[in-house]
Amino acid sequence: MNLTALPAIQLNHIAETYGTPCYVYDHAALVSAFQAFDTALQGRSHLVCFAVKANPSLAILNTFARLGAGFDIVSGGELARVIAAGGDASKVVFSGVGKTADEMRQALNYGIKCFNVESASELSRLNQIAGEMGKIAPISLRVNPDVDAKTHPYISTGLKGNKFGVAHEDALRIYQLAATMPNLKITGIDCHIGSQLTETRPFADALDRVLALVDALSDAGITLEHLDLGGGLGICYDNETPPPVADYIAALLQKLQGRKQMILLEPGRALVGNAGVLLTRVEYLKAGVEKNFAIVDAAMNDLMRPALYDAYHAIEPVNPRTSPATVYEVVGPVCETGDFLGHERELSLEEGDLLAIMSAGAYGMSMSSNYNTRPRVAEVMVRDGVATLVREREQIADLFKLERVLEA
Ligand SMILES: Cc1ncc(COP(=O)(O)O)c(C=O)c1O
Numbered sequence: 171m172n173l174t175a176l177p178a179i180q181l182n183h184i185a186e187t188y189g190t191p192c193y194v195y196d197h198a199a200l201v202s203a204f205q206a207f208d209t210a211l212q213g214r215s216h217l218v219c220f221a222v223k224a225n226p227s228l229a230i231l232n233t234f235a236r237l238g239a240g241f242d243i244v245s246g247g248e249l250a251r252v253i254a255a256g257g258d259a260s261k262v263v264f265s266g267v268g269k270t271a272d273e274m275r276q277a278l279n280y281g282i283k284c285f286n287v288e289s290a291s292e293l294s295r296l297n298q299i300a301g302e303m304g305k306i307a308p309i310s311l312r313v314n315p316d317v318d319a320k321t322h323p324y325i326s327t328g329l330k331g332n333k334f335g336v337a338h339e340d341a342l343r344i345y346q347l348a349a350t351m352p353n354l355k356i357t358g359i360d361c362h363i364g365s366q367l368t369e370t371r372p373f374a375d376a377l378d379r380v381l382a383l384v385d386a387l388s389d390a391g392i393t394l395e396h397l398d399l400g401g402g403l404g405i406c407y408d409n410e411t412p413p414p415v416a417d418y419i420a421a422l423l424q425k426l427q428g429r430k431q432m433i434l435l436e437p438g439r440a441l442v443g444n445a446g447v448l449l450t451r452v453e454y455l456k457a458g459v460e461k462n463f464a465i466v467d468a469a470m471n472d473l474m475r476p477a478l479y480d481a482y483h484a485i486e487p488v489n490p491r492t493s494p495a496t497v498y499e500v501v502g503p504v505c506e507t508g509d510f511l512g513h514e515r516e517l518s519l520e521e522g523d524l525l526a527i528m529s530a531g532a533y534g535m536s537m538s539s540n541y542n543t544r545p546r547v548a549e550v551m552v553r554d555g556v557a558t559l560v561r562e563r564e565q566i567a568d569l570f571k572l573e574r575v576l577e578a
Pocket residue numbers: 221224242265266327362364365366400401402403436437438439440532
């Protein structure tokens with residue numbers, strides 16, 4: 171996202187009206203990111219399932235639902251959000267290695283499109299629960315293709331040693347097992363190899379492995395209605411050069427020529443990452459012995475990606491100054507040395523300045539916490555120049571309203 175998308179005058183106004191820290195989302199950027207996927211898939215039966223974990227804001231889910239999106243969920247909570255936001259349960263796929271019995275019941279009751287099953291044990295549990303409910307559960311197996319996604323190890327999911335999916339070499343056998351289970355219907359195959367991928371190659375390699383399985387399944391008499399190729403397309407945070415959506419999809423479609431199945435994708439970051447910024451104000455400037463610190467009012471609990479993955483987010487002054495820049499560590503008020511938002515940033519700052527932490531629309535608010543008893547921040551969406559508060563800032567009393575002290 172570049173700051174010209176949301177003019178400084180508007181960001182200043184949002185900060186004054188709703189306070190900081192505050193996430194701000196650009197509706198037009200959300201729409202155009204979704205349309206890039208949808209358009210590239212035109213002419214194929216397809217469903218773009220937004221990965222809710224990237225940003226579960228009701229306003230964002232509702233924006234995508236209106237555009238016809240499906241949703242990739244990983245919990246009963248995410249399913250409830252999709253429904254609350256006006257999403258269509260019949261366009262929901264349910265991923266995740268640890269689905270509980272209650273979550274399975276909830277999803278069966280809503281009539282989701284497909285369970286992306288990640289183990290043989292999960293298959294048995296789902297078969298049993300569907301049977302108890304007198305329902306047939308639509309399933310695909312999430313296959314782990316053992317392909318290196320070439321991304322941060324914490325967010326790589328398609329290698330043999332990862333907990334996700336069933337091993338490629340076990341998949342045929344487990345599909346055959348599924349075919350014997352009376353309360354399951356095999357509808358697809360699923361594969362997701364990791365997040366923030368910046369090359370097409372790992373996607374293409376994974377697809378080759380998936381298609382080899384599709385053919386083996388077909389030879390074994392198991393036909394599929396859809397192929398779910400997961401999410402994972404990266405965005406530019408700094409100087410990465412991920413393929414444009416159209417090129418990434420063209421590379422997949424080239425391999426899918428002659429195949430009739432519906433194509434599902436589960437993008438998260440690519441739909442929301444560059445549609446959001448985190449606004450924060452400089453509280454103090456502090457000259458240390460070795461480093462200068464810009465202490466801002468946002469912290470690792472609001473945006474944990476830098477602390478967790480050493481991830482880079484550009485930091486831009488909303489109202490740039492012309493005075494000479496200083497090199498700052500941009501840090502928050504949390505009591506951890508790992509509480510930083512940016513290292514060695516050249517900025518010209520004064521206390522009270524407003525900063526925008528860029529590319530914060532994905533895995534920002536969704537991974538925020540109340541660490542240090544900090545209320546989660548407000549969220550604002552801008553559509554056609556109008557800013558709307560889509561989530562109120564938490565009140566401190568909210569943070570302990572579920573707690574009790576022991577009686578004396
Ligand atoms: C199963 C599954 N699908 C989709 C996604 C979305 O990934 P991304 O935000 O990288 O597109 C994830 C997260 O990596 C995931 O685990």
